[in-house]
Amino acid sequence: MTATPDLSAPQLATPDLLRSAFRRHAAGVAVITARGTDPVGFTATSLTSVSAEPPMVSFGIGTGASSWPAISRAEHVGVHILGEHQRELAATFARSGADRFGAPTRWFDGPEGVPVLEGVLAWMVCRVVARVPAGDHRVVLAEVVAGDPAGAGRPLLYHQGRFNALRD
Numbered sequence: 001m002t003a004t005p006d007l008s009a010p011q012l013a014t015p016d017l018l019r020s021a022f023r024r025h026a027a028g029v030a031v032i033t034a035r036g037t038d039p040v041g042f043t044a045t046s047l048t049s050v051s052a053e054p055p056m057v058s059f060g061i062g063t064g065a066s067s068w069p070a071i072s073r074a075e076h077v078g079v080h081i082l083g084e085h086q087r088e089l090a091a092t093f094a095r096s097g098a099d100r101f102g103a104p105t106r107w108f109d110g111p112e113g114v115p116v117l118e119g120v121l122a123w124m125v126c127r128v129v130a131r132v133p134a135g136d137h138r139v140v141l142a143e144v145v146a147g148d149p150a151g152a153g154r155p156l157l158y159h160q161g162r163f164n165a166l167r168d
Helices: 015-023 068-073 084-094
Strands: 030-035 039-044 048-052 055-062 076-081 107-109 115-117 122-134 137-148 156-159 162-165
Touching: 030 055, 030 068, 030 084, 030 115, 039 055, 039 084, 039 115, 055 068, 055 122, 068 137, 076 115, 076 137, 084 156, 084 162, 115 122
Parallel strands: none
Antiparallel strands: 030 039, 030 076, 048 055, 055 137, 076 122, 107 115, 122 137, 156 162
16 A cells, blocks of 8 residues: 555635646746737737647637737737846736836837837737637637747746746
């Protein structure tokens, strides 16, 4: 007979269980942008590389998010990978009611009219190919059409409810 490790009792699946488990999962931080009547954007930790051929990414967005109406209609989106020097930018795009594109945010109209943030580690403009229902969210699949991966710096991470720098 082998000894059983001293584990706490498993919990039934709830939104709190999922949130608590994923607080332990470090994730890269991205900002997704689109052009609605005005530019919109939000901070995302769900960005994933899906396919190299064709180049495709995915991200999740809640259907109650202020950016969802524009994202739900956008043909193209901007995907920005943030550096550790951009904690405030990440917080601005995560904050409800913030003027996300006002000073000090620096941005320009990129390909397909998509708002592109300056000073990021990498940015891509992507053509939306699908919006897949997933509970109270949608998983957006988007094909990369243009971008620039040449930004300098180290990635910004999200862990335990805070923006963090990568440690060696």
